[in-house]
Amino acid sequence: MMKIKDIGEFGLIDRIARETKDKAVLVSIGDDAAVIKTNKGLQVLTTDCLVEGDHFRREWLTPKQIGMKAIEINVSDVAAMGGYPKYVLVSLALPKDLNVEFVEELYNGMWKACDKYNIDIIGGNMTHCDSIVISITLTGEVDNRNLSLRSGAKTGDFIFVSGYLGNGKAGLRLFQENLKGFEEVKKRYLEPKAQLKFASKVAPYINSMEDVSDGLASEIKHICNESKCGAIIYKDKIPILDEVRGVARKLGDDENDYALFGGEDFELVYTISKDKLENINGFLVGEITKNKEIKLVSHGKEKIITGNGYDHFTSGI
Amino acid sequence: MMKIKDIGEFGLIDRIARETKDKAVLVSIGDDAAVIKTNKGLQVLTTDCLVEGDHFRREWLTPKQIGMKAIEINVSDVAAMGGYPKYVLVSLALPKDLNVEFVEELYNGMWKACDKYNIDIIGGNMTHCDSIVISITLTGEVDNRNLSLRSGAKTGDFIFVSGYLGNGKAGLRLFQENLKGFEEVKKRYLEPKAQLKFASKVAPYINSMEDVSDGLASEIKHICNESKCGAIIYKDKIPILDEVRGVARKLGDDENDYALFGGEDFELVYTISKDKLENINGFLVGEITKNKEIKLVSHGKEKIITGNGYDHFTSGI
Numbered sequence: 001m002m003k004i005k006d007i008g009e010f011g012l013i014d015r016i017a018r019e020t021k022d023k024a025v026l027v028s029i030g031d032d033a034a035v036i037k038t039n040k041g042l043q044v045l046t047t048d049c050l051v052e053g054d055h056f057r058r059e060w061l062t063p064k065q066i067g068m069k070a071i072e073i074n075v076s077d078v079a080a081m082g083g084y085p086k087y088v089l090v091s092l093a094l095p096k097d098l099n100v101e102f103v104e105e106l107y108n109g110m111w112k113a114c115d116k117y118n119i120d121i122i123g124g125n126m127t128h129c130d131s132i133v134i135s136i137t138l139t140g141e142v143d144n145r146n147l148s149l150r151s152g153a154k155t156g157d158f159i160f161v162s163g164y165l166g167n168g169k170a171g172l173r174l175f176q177e178n179l180k181g182f183e184e185v186k187k188r189y190l191e192p193k194a195q196l197k198f199a200s201k202v203a204p205y206i207n208s209m210e211d212v213s214d215g216l217a218s219e220i221k222h223i224c225n226e227s228k229c230g231a232i233i234y235k236d237k238i239p240i241l242d243e244v245r246g247v248a249r250k251l252g253d254d255e256n257d258y259a260l261f262g263g264e265d266f267e268l269v270y271t272i273s274k275d276k277l278e279n280i281n282g283f284l285v286g287e288i289t290k291n292k293e294i295k296l297v298s299h300g301k302e303k304i305i306t307g308n309g310y311d312h313f314t315s316g317i
Numbered sequence: 318m319m320k321i322k323d324i325g326e327f328g329l330i331d332r333i334a335r336e337t338k339d340k341a342v343l344v345s346i347g348d349d350a351a352v353i354k355t356n357k358g359l360q361v362l363t364t365d366c367l368v369e370g371d372h373f374r375r376e377w378l379t380p381k382q383i384g385m386k387a388i389e390i391n392v393s394d395v396a397a398m399g400g401y402p403k404y405v406l407v408s409l410a411l412p413k414d415l416n417v418e419f420v421e422e423l424y425n426g427m428w429k430a431c432d433k434y435n436i437d438i439i440g441g442n443m444t445h446c447d448s449i450v451i452s453i454t455l456t457g458e459v460d461n462r463n464l465s466l467r468s469g470a471k472t473g474d475f476i477f478v479s480g481y482l483g484n485g486k487a488g489l490r491l492f493q494e495n496l497k498g499f500e501e502v503k504k505r506y507l508e509p510k511a512q513l514k515f516a517s518k519v520a521p522y523i524n525s526m527e528d529v530s531d532g533l534a535s536e537i538k539h540i541c542n543e544s545k546c547g548a549i550i551y552k553d554k555i556p557i558l559d560e561v562r563g564v565a566r567k568l569g570d571d572e573n574d575y576a577l578f579g580g581e582d583f584e585l586v587y588t589i590s591k592d593k594l595e596n597i598n599g600f601l602v603g604e605i606t607k608n609k610e611i612k613l614v615s616h617g618k619e620k621i622i623t624g625n626g627y628d629h630f631t632s633g634i
Contacts, residue, residue: 012443025437045404051445086339100329101318104333122345123364
């Protein structure tokens with residue numbers, strides 16, 4: 001029988017998603033968040049999860065940093081819809097012998113991130129598990145004109161990203177290999193920030209948007225899949241910090257792989273038609289094509305990307 | 318340093334909960350669900366979690382039954398608020414070598430329960446973990462006049478439960494001890510049902526309500542804690558199925574312990590003032606007192622209950 005690590009994300013979603021009964025559901029499984037039409041406007045709902053051993057290790061992150069990260073990654077999903085966050089639910093599975101102070105600090109970190117965004121933790125649940133599993137649900141609101149879906153990309157759109165990529169993977173590699181130095185990269189890995197303000201500025205102008213939680217290649221593949229199109233990625237235009245290049249050089253890795261197939265950068269990738277370029281900032285990294293392949297181009301050479309980028313079932317920390 | 322298994326639920330909540338900033342939050346951490354005032358009325362939000370090894374074993378429940386149960390336990394929380402369910406988010410942490418068919422059947426079970434309540438799964442997240450962790454978030458709506466909180470109990474209220482208790486624990490014991498027979502109890506353990514219709518009928522008349530997911534003693538303690546009161550529980554009036562008494566007899570257990578300190582019954586416990594008794598059904602099991610102790614009485618003898626009932630950090634399967 002086929003294992004989930006072998007089927008790929010799209011294959012699995014095809015098997016479990018169904019058409020929703022309720023007409024108020026505008027966006028369901030397959031985007032950064034679900035979107036519901038309400039009397040007031042649009043509500044967005046998202047859930048994301050941090051698992052010990054897969055997303056973090058207690059030796060690397062303080063409990064406060066884990067808490068902050070758990071909130072930021074969910075705010076990033078709401079930002080990617082063009083929305084703003086409102087309410088947090090926290091579902092924790094924790095080992096029985098965990099110190100009370102750890103849970104307190106975890107919550108201190110979550111509240112710190114919530115205070116930054118002026119949002120509240122309004123409920124939750126706590127139960128036992130051998131690993132720490134932190135599952136966060138975040139609700140938000142989005143103005144109609146700002147709603148940014150994965151499905152809106154159009155042939156000819158330029159593809160932009162909001163900031164430097166590859167920091168997440170480079171930071172992870174530094175901790176895995178127990179390397180000294182590279183403090184900027186480590187800080188970005190330990191304390192990622194959602195690009196909420198940036199998202200709200202570009203949202204009125206763009207055709208599609210997504211956050212880069214699983215590597216640029218994977219995210220562009222999502223957009224192309226939902227928008228029924230393809231893309232060209234300009235390999236040499238991907239913005240990568242010098243310090244990240246330094247990490248890759250030191251470890252014999254390819255820094256482009258960090259950006260394309262790494263994860264946990266929490267920048268935004270968005271597509272925009274040429275006539276609206278003057279309205280937005282960011283780094284140009286490619287364009288949307290009619291041809292459904294995703295090609296990486298560099299110095300006239302091109303390579304088709306077939307992988308899924310970072311896949312939680314084929315890789316891990 | 319103190320471990321979370323030693324601090325107790327109220328101690329931990331005291332350390333992590335904070336006053337919410339948003340005035341629209343009517344109920345936050347400490348009830349079955351959070352309640353938010355919206356333009357349309359009241360939205361309820363709840364999250365609950367099933368962990369392999371703690372809440373279920375793959376040898377006992379089919380993946381479809383696990384999926385059904387994951388939805389029912391959350392519908393039970395919304396029912397306990399006097400509300401009706403609307404939208405589901407599913408956050409899954411799964412072992413890499415799990416069969417695709419398992420995930421499909423898990424979702425089939427979730428969709429089956431959703432169809433029963435005419436609700437939709439609108440989003441989710443999937444990641445890797447050594448154990449199966451199923452974290453569900455459920456939104457719902459509640460009419461103002463039906464809103465049923467833990468904090469509304471009044472001195473002199475009668476305490477009722479909606480149905481038979483102890484089935485969950487008895488069922489668990491049957492599987493733990495690998496006993497044949499007792500099919501009715503096993504079925505109730507494997508396929509618990511939320512009491513949504515019952516809840517909506519009693520909600521307009523009662524002063525407080527909660528679902529019995531962690532044993533009657535624990536739930537009454539919640540109500541007394543939130544309502545600043547105490548309670549007397551009539552031990553001999555607790556409704557227990559003959560088959561559950563049979564399980565207890567066979568295993569040398571006390572069936573009252575199943576009901577008081579067991580878990581996963583998903584019946585409702587609610588309190589009502591004497592002048593409204595004619596409007597509701599259920600089993601009378603006690604009354605609310607001014608004195609803040611919780612006493613178990615039987616044949617003129619009384620015992621003060623100090624334990625937390627079923628506690629996920631001190632017991633497990």
